[in-house]
Amino acid sequence: MNAISATSFLASKKLTLSDPDWVRYALIVATLAVIGLFLLLPLLTVLIEAFAKGWDAYSASLSHPDALAAMRLTLLVAVVTVPLTTVFGVSAAWAIARFDFRGKSLLITLIDLPFSVSPVIAGLIYVLIFGAQGWLGSWASEHDIKILFAVPGIILATLFVTFPFVARELIPLMQEIGHEEEEAALSLGASGWQTFFKITLPNVKWGLLNGVLLCNARAMGEFGAVSVVSGHIRGLTNTLPLHIEVSYNEYDFVGSFAGASILAALAVVTLVFKTVLEWKQKQEAAKQAVEVH
Amino acid sequence: MAAISIKSTRHNGLTATVLPTFRQYKKITDMAQSNIMPGFRPAISFTLVYLALIVLIPLSAMLMKTFQLSLDEYWAILTNARVQASFRISFGAALIAAFVAGVFGFIIAWSLVRYNFPGKRLFDALIDLPFALPTAVAGIVLATIYEPRGWIGKLVMDSTGIQIAYKPLGITFALIFIGLPFVVRTIEPVLQEFDTAMEEAAASLGATRLQTFIKVILPNILPATITGVALAFARGVGEYGSVIFIAGNMPYISEIVPLLIITKLEQYDYAGATAIGLTMLLLSFLLLLLINGLQWWVRRRSGQL
Amino acid sequence: MSISVNNISKHFGAFTALDNISLDIPEGELVALLGPSGCGKTTLLRIIAGLEQADQGDVFLKGDRVTDQPVKNRQIGFVFQHYALFRHMTVFENVAFGLRVKPRRERLGEAIIRKKVHDLLSLVQLDWLHDRYPDQLSGGQRQRIALARALAVEPSVLLLDEPFGALDASVRKDLRQWLRNLHHDLNVTSIFVTHDQEEAMEVASQVVVLNHGRIEQQGAPGDIYDHPANAFVSRFIGQTNVFDLEEHDADWLQTAGLSAAQQKGKIAHVRPHDIVIEKSTHHSDAYVTLKDWQHLGALIRIELVKSGINGHAASVYAEMPNDQFRRLHLNRGDKVDLRIRHAHWFH
Numbered sequence: 001m002n003a004i005s006a007t008s009f010l011a012s013k014k015l016t017l018s019d020p021d022w023v024r025y026a027l028i029v030a031t032l033a034v035i036g037l038f039l040l041l042p043l044l045t046v047l048i049e050a051f052a053k054g055w056d057a058y059s060a061s062l063s064h065p066d067a068l069a070a071m072r073l074t075l076l077v078a079v080v081t082v083p084l085t086t087v088f089g090v091s092a093a094w095a096i097a098r099f100d101f102r103g104k105s106l107l108i109t110l111i112d113l114p115f116s117v118s119p120v121i122a123g124l125i126y127v128l129i130f131g132a133q134g135w136l137g138s139w140a141s142e143h144d145i146k147i148l149f150a151v152p153g154i155i156l157a158t159l160f161v162t163f164p165f166v167a168r169e170l171i172p173l174m175q176e177i178g179h180e181e182e183e184a185a186l187s188l189g190a191s192g193w194q195t196f197f198k199i200t201l202p203n204v205k206w207g208l209l210n211g212v213l214l215c216n217a218r219a220m221g222e223f224g225a226v227s228v229v230s231g232h233i234r235g236l237t238n239t240l241p242l243h244i245e246v247s248y249n250e251y252d253f254v255g256s257f258a259g260a261s262i263l264a265a266l267a268v269v270t271l272v273f274k275t276v277l278e279w280k281q282k283q284e285a286a287k288q289a290v291e292v293h
Numbered sequence: 294m295a296a297i298s299i300k301s302t303r304h305n306g307l308t309a310t311v312l313p314t315f316r317q318y319k320k321i322t323d324m325a326q327s328n329i330m331p332g333f334r335p336a337i338s339f340t341l342v343y344l345a346l347i348v349l350i351p352l353s354a355m356l357m358k359t360f361q362l363s364l365d366e367y368w369a370i371l372t373n374a375r376v377q378a379s380f381r382i383s384f385g386a387a388l389i390a391a392f393v394a395g396v397f398g399f400i401i402a403w404s405l406v407r408y409n410f411p412g413k414r415l416f417d418a419l420i421d422l423p424f425a426l427p428t429a430v431a432g433i434v435l436a437t438i439y440e441p442r443g444w445i446g447k448l449v450m451d452s453t454g455i456q457i458a459y460k461p462l463g464i465t466f467a468l469i470f471i472g473l474p475f476v477v478r479t480i481e482p483v484l485q486e487f488d489t490a491m492e493e494a495a496a497s498l499g500a501t502r503l504q505t506f507i508k509v510i511l512p513n514i515l516p517a518t519i520t521g522v523a524l525a526f527a528r529g530v531g532e533y534g535s536v537i538f539i540a541g542n543m544p545y546i547s548e549i550v551p552l553l554i555i556t557k558l559e560q561y562d563y564a565g566a567t568a569i570g571l572t573m574l575l576l577s578f579l580l581l582l583l584i585n586g587l588q589w590w591v592r593r594r595s596g597q598l
Numbered sequence: 599m600s601i602s603v604n605n606i607s608k609h610f611g612a613f614t615a616l617d618n619i620s621l622d623i624p625e626g627e628l629v630a631l632l633g634p635s636g637c638g639k640t641t642l643l644r645i646i647a648g649l650e651q652a653d654q655g656d657v658f659l660k661g662d663r664v665t666d667q668p669v670k671n672r673q674i675g676f677v678f679q680h681y682a683l684f685r686h687m688t689v690f691e692n693v694a695f696g697l698r699v700k701p702r703r704e705r706l707g708e709a710i711i712r713k714k715v716h717d718l719l720s721l722v723q724l725d726w727l728h729d730r731y732p733d734q735l736s737g738g739q740r741q742r743i744a745l746a747r748a749l750a751v752e753p754s755v756l757l758l759d760e761p762f763g764a765l766d767a768s769v770r771k772d773l774r775q776w777l778r779n780l781h782h783d784l785n786v787t788s789i790f791v792t793h794d795q796e797e798a799m800e801v802a803s804q805v806v807v808l809n810h811g812r813i814e815q816q817g818a819p820g821d822i823y824d825h826p827a828n829a830f831v832s833r834f835i836g837q838t839n840v841f842d843l844e845e846h847d848a849d850w851l852q853t854a855g856l857s858a859a860q861q862k863g864k865i866a867h868v869r870p871h872d873i874v875i876e877k878s879t880h881h882s883d884a885y886v887t888l889k890d891w892q893h894l895g896a897l898i899r900i901e902l903v904k905s906g907i908n909g910h911a912a913s914v915y916a917e918m919p920n921d922q923f924r925r926l927h928l929n930r931g932d933k934v935d936l937r938i939r940h941a942h943w944f945h
Contacts, residue, residue, distance in 0.1 A: 019502065024408055031404040032416070034397045037445070038470050039419045042426075042434040045444075049437060088343045095336040107340070113348060116577045118531025119428075120551035121570045125351035127558060128358050128567060135354060159347050179330065192331030214424065221427025224533035228555060241429040241534070248433050248538065260430040267425040274425075275418045490682035493649050496669045497676040498696030498751055508699065512686040 046264045049257035061247075061255040062262070069235040070243035070259065073151070077239060078219045081158045085215050089166025090208070094196075096167075097174035098182075108171070114163040122160045123228025126153055149231030154239065157225040162215045169211030170204060177203050206281045210274055217270045221263055355574070358567040370568040375544050376553065383550040386461055387529030390468030395522040397469070398476025399514075405477070406484040420477050423470055428534025435467050436538040459541030464549065467535045472525025479521030483514060516591035523584045527577055599658070600625040600787040601646060601755055606655030608641055608811075615641040616652070617811040623804070628781045629789045630798035633808035634834070639791045640679075640759055642808070646789070647757050648672050660754055675748030675786075677758040681740045683732035689743050690728040693718055696751035718746040721780075738769040745777075749784070758790035762797060774801050795835050799823065807831050829944040832867045839873070839914050841866040841941075850904070855938040863943035872940040873916035875900065877926055878933040885933045886914060891923070898923040902936065 018024075051058055061067060092111060096104060114122065130148040131137050140147055147153045181203065185195040201208070223241040230237040238246065240259055247256035359367065370376060404410070405417050423431065439446040440458040449455055457463050487510070495505040533551040541547040550573055557566035601623040608616040615638040623629050631639040644650035646657055648669035656665045664672050684692050693715045697706060706714070719725040722742040732740055741761065748756060761777065762770040778801050781788055792798050798805050799819040807814040807822065807830075815827040826832035833840070841851060842865050856866055878885045886902040900923070902914045914936070928934065 019407070027400050027404045028408055028410050030397075031401045032410075034401060034473075035416050035419055038473060039422045041438060041444075042431065042470075043419075043422065045434050045438055046430065049434075088340065091336040092340040092344075094332060095340050098330050099333045099337075101333075101337070107344075110344060110348065113352075116527055116531075116581050117352075118533065118551050118570075118573060118577070120533050120554050121355070121531070121574055124554060124558065124566060124570050125355050128563065129351060129354045131563065133563060156347070160351065163347055182330065186330070196332075217425045217427075221425075221430070223427060223429040223432075224551065227533075228558065241427050244429050244433060245538075253437075256433055260433060263427045263430050267422065267427070267430075270425045271418050271421055274421065275414075488680070488682060488685075490678045490680060491684055493669070494676065494678055494682040494684070494747075495695065495699070497647060497649070497674060498699065498747065499670045500695070500699040501670070504699045508695070509684055 043264060043268070046257055046260050049253060050261040052257070053254050057254045058258050058261075061252070061258040064255065066235050066238065067243060067255065067259060070238045070240045071262070073154070073238065074220050074240040076151070077155055077158050078216055080155050081162055081219045082212060082216050084159060085162045085219075086166050086208075086212055088163070089168075089170055089211060089215075092167040093170035093174050094200075096171050098179055111164050111167050114160055117160075119161055119222065119224030120228055122225035123157050125160075126156050126229050148229055149233065149237060151237065153229035154226050154237065157229045158219050158222050161222050161225050162218050165215035165218060166208065166211040169207050169214075173204050173207040174200070206277045206284070210277045213270050213273050213277075217267060220266060352574075355567055355571055358563070359571045362564055362568060366564070367568050370565050371572060375548070376569060378545045379548045379550045379553045382461055382464065382547065383530055386464040386549075387468055387526050387532075390465045390529050391472050391522045391526035393465070394469050394472035394476050394525045395518055398473055398521060398525075399480060399518055401473075402477045402480035402484055406481060420474050423474050423535075428471075428532070429538075431470060431535040432467070432538035435470060435535060436463075439463060439466055439539060458539045459543075459547065461547050463539040463541065464536050464547060467539050468525075468529040468532060471532050471535055472522075472529055475524040475528060476518065476521035479524065480514060480517045483517040487513060516588065520584060520588060523580065523587065527580045527584070530580075531573065531577060599623065600627070600660060601789070602658035602661075603642070603646065604656045604658070606642065606645060606652045606657070608638070608645065608650070608652050614811050616645070619655070619811070619813055621806060621813065621816070623787060623789065625787055626785050627787055627804050628778070628802050629787075629804045629806060630802035631789060631791045631806050631808060632793070632795060632798040632834075633814075634793060637808045638811040639793075639808050643757050643759055643789060643791050646755075647674050647676050649676070673751070673754045675751060675753030675756045677741075677744045677748050677756070677761055679760040679763055681732070681744040683740055683744060683747070685732055688729050688731055689719070689724070689735070690715055692732070692743060693747045693750050695747065715750065718750055719743075721749075722746045736769075737765045738773060741765065741773060742776075745780075749786075753786065756786045756788040758788065760792060761790050762792070762794075770797075777801060799835070807834060809834075826867070826942055829865065829867065832942050832944070837870050837915065837917075838942075839868045839870065841868065851938075854936050856941055863945045865944045866938075866941040867944065868938050868941045870899065870915045870917035871897075872938060873914065874937045874939060875902070875916055875918070875926070875934045876937075877928060878935045886936050888928055888930060888932045888934055889913070890930060893920070896920055902934065 019027075092107075095101075096108060127134070127148060129135050129137070130140055130153060132141075137148075145152075147156070181199050182195050185199045186192075190198065220239075221241055222239075223245070226239055227242055227245070230239065230242055232238060232242060232246065234246070240263060244256050244259040244263070247253075247259065362370075401420070405413065405420075436458055437443050439449075441447060441450050441456055443458070446457050449457060455462070457466055491509050491513075492505050495509045496502075500508065531551060533549070533555075536549055537552055540549060540552070542549075542552055550569060554566045554569050554573075557563075557569065599622045601621075603619060603621040606616050606619045607614075617638075619638075619642060621642075631642060633639045641650060645652045646659075648657075648664065648667060648671075652665075656663055658664065659672060659674070669676075684695065687695070694711055697711045697714065700706075716725055716728070719728055722745060724739060724742055724746070727735065727739060727743075732743070735743065745758075745761075762773055765773065774797060777790075790801070802819060804816065805819050805822050806816045809830050815822055815831045817825075822831060823835055826835060832838055841856070843851065844864060851866070875886075875888075886904045889901045889903045891898050891900045894917070896919060897917050898920055900916045900918070902916060903911045904914055916936070
């Protein structure tokens with residue numbers, strides 16, 4: 001233990017690694033300024049603007065039927081998309097991290113693809129399929145199935161933009177952990193599912209949770225893709241981000257920022273969870289490292 | 294003091310000498326593995342079907358739609374002055390923003406990894422805010438702060454006469470916000486894993502701190518920085534939510550490509566929207582390819598391939 | 599004195615890495631700083647180099663006080679444990695680095711630098727690798743490049759941190775000999791850190807044994823082996839059997855040759871080669887049972903078991919040349935007589 005504490009102390013005290021004081025202070029000040037102006041200030045502004053006309057105006061905006069409908073829809077979208085993306089992420093990670101097959105790197109690239117596609121294009125592709133002139137547009141209208149400018153379209157667009165979130169988190173993690181433990185479980189007679197639930201899942205739980213959290217934040221907060229497919233029908237197809245946009249454009253700033261405060265709170269909770277999860281992961285890694293030594 | 298060696302063992306010694314054999318071992322077990330580990334068929338089947346349904350088929354729909362256009366029609370759409378202006382604005386603003394984010398991001402990553410200061414953990418966690426904060430929220434907030442009557446917008450307007458919001462400059466500001474975490478989070482791990490013994494070696498050979506930075510640290514961190522900048526750029530080009538509120542959206546002046554696509558859609562100009570969308574898609578793939586190529590080139594140059 | 603260290607102390611939090619250390623190293627020596635993990639040897643080396651600041655004490659190089667001098671002004675060559683080669687530079691650029699970062703007025707011409715680097719690379723027999731990158735080299739090659747890089751600035755002292763620590767056993771053997779010869783040719787005062795006593799004894803002209811941040815003993819390898827200053831050194835250098843007279847049967851030890859008259863302490867350390875064994879002919883009390891033996895090349899290590907009075911058995915190790923052992927015609931389980939020729943006494 002002594003040796004370990006000595007190491008950590010050393011890292012901060014190495015003589016040649018210290019920059020001149022003025023450099024250090026200048027860089028720290030610049031860091032604080034950029035983070036403050038670009039990140040902290042916006043967060044505070046949400047609160048200030050939301051409560052600009054007091055608590056009553058704030059709560060009135062949030063309890064407006066349109067706002068409530070938007071929140072309900074946002075929750076519905078998240079409840080449907082997050083589990084699907086999670087199941088996909090787990091199965092993709094299992095296939096990629098545990099098996100060798102041809103075209104594996106192509107598959108990884110394709111999974112990453114939605115990250116590099118503009119959200120507006122993510123919406124556009126569904127308009128092209130289900131729109132009036134689209135492949136399935138006439139079929140859908142014949143069968144009286146509403147996809148575009150309705151909830152299914154919003155869900156599809158959200159599925160597209162959240163597509164890589166869980167897989168991307170899990171694949172490198174599972175590759176790093178390796179499969180010795182799973183092999184051991186299988187050799188001891190565990191079934192595939194038992195191995196997955198008793199060995200794999202506990203090993204990747206923090207990473208998985210992290211991916212799910214980020215996926216949820218994106219699902220609830222997606223704006224560009226959803227805005228293209230939703231049709232902005234108030235009380236019906238407006239998610240919370242769309243409700244914020246509509247209110248803002250109608251100069252209902254309190255209403256807009258009240259909605260934004262909910263999403264900002266979600267973002268903060270996500271960040272807190274993420275920080276805690278990463279800390280937990282690091283701790284577990286450190287614990288294992290100590291056991292090895 | 295073997296304790297001192299713990300850190301560097303992991304980074305240099307292990308990766309250099311032990312890991313290759315470990316990798317070889319892994320490769321062998323991987324091959325043998327495919328027979329033992331259960332569940333390949335269901336996992337890969339679900340993965341591929343889901344990938345096809347959600348990503349590949351919809352994307353190919355756009356390709357098909359564009360093929361319905363003749364080359365002349367496609368060309369006419371793209372050479373339209375308003376379309377070209379929007380491409381200039383989107384790519385120009387994204388490029389400038391990515392560079393600014395690159396400089397800021399480098400400074401922030403350096404401070405977070407190398408220095409200690411009060412509230413460091415909080416600031417470190419805040420870096421991810423643009424990842425977690427819905428773009429619409431970012432959009433209205435940035436517009437509120439930087440508009441001519443806003444907190445900072447007014448300050449800048451009064452002192453320099455420069456208007457930020459509703460101008461291309463506003464777009465750039467929003468894209469710096471979006472791009473920052475890409476740069477910081479790409480540089481941070483590289484800087485953390487950087488073998489500081491190299492700095493000590495440079496110092497022991499008589500290099501000044503500045504020489505050490507330029508000749509030893511920078512060449513090792515630059516690839517990550519460029520990758521981060523490229524990622525920020527790629528994201529910035531397609532960004533919509535955080536930009537449209539602050540942009541002003543004036544055709545020819547502050548209209549970004551994604552907004553133009555939506556405008557075309559609202560006018561039922563599907564052909565126009567598709568042509569612009571596909572062009573953008575192709576450009577972002579090109580960018581992705583470029584980023585991968587860049588990383589490959591850097592690794593090859595430093596002899597790691 | 600080429601290197602002098604006066605009253606150096608260093609703490610990391612509550613951990614004392616170095617406790618008031620003083621050390622003088624004459625010109626031209628090849629010194630090993632030897633000790634177990636955490637004894638402070640690397641910290642001492644880094645303080646001499648100027649990579650670490652001591653809490654107290656002074657460092658002198660060639661008579662000059664350099665305590666407050668940064669590493670780049672100390673004219674030292676430092677070889678890092680994991681080489682710290684610049685990954686983004688070729689072998690040539692690595693070796694040339696120290697020459698190229700000199701201020702313009704001191705800097706040599708590019709042609710001279712080129713020649714110098716190639717000479718150094720020839721010296722370490724790796725000139726043919728000059729355009730490779732560090733990641734393309736083997737461990738032993740990296741080690742030699744790191745040494746060439748350190749030598750390029752013509753250091754007045756050479757400091758090596760566990761120079762063979764990260765190498766395979768076979769490469770390590772070759773490099774030890776090579777370093778010894780190189781030091782002989784260049785005659786630069788050198789210090790290297792190691793935890794491997796065999797390495798220290800084989801390579802160094804002087805060995806400094808450290809433990810818990812203190813110097814236990816300093817001297818030529820032979821001196822340290824033959825006259826260990828204390829129990830720690832005796833145990834750490836070479837193999838040794840430890841007989842605690844309060845635990846062992848004193849009579850038995852007396853029969854074996856450790857007579858009470860010789861006693862200069864309570865604990866006797868006996869080197870394996872100072873134990874002579876013979877097939878037991880009469881039933882003396884000093885007999886032990888031959889349990890097993892291992893071949894160590896020219897020597898045989900013999901494991902003997904002495905059953906104590908209260909039932910628990912103690913192992914004693916002896917060593918003797920191969921042929922001598924063969925002549926004894928011993929089998930496992932045989933009873934043998936044991937004689938101790940020489941012991942070191944400690945309290």
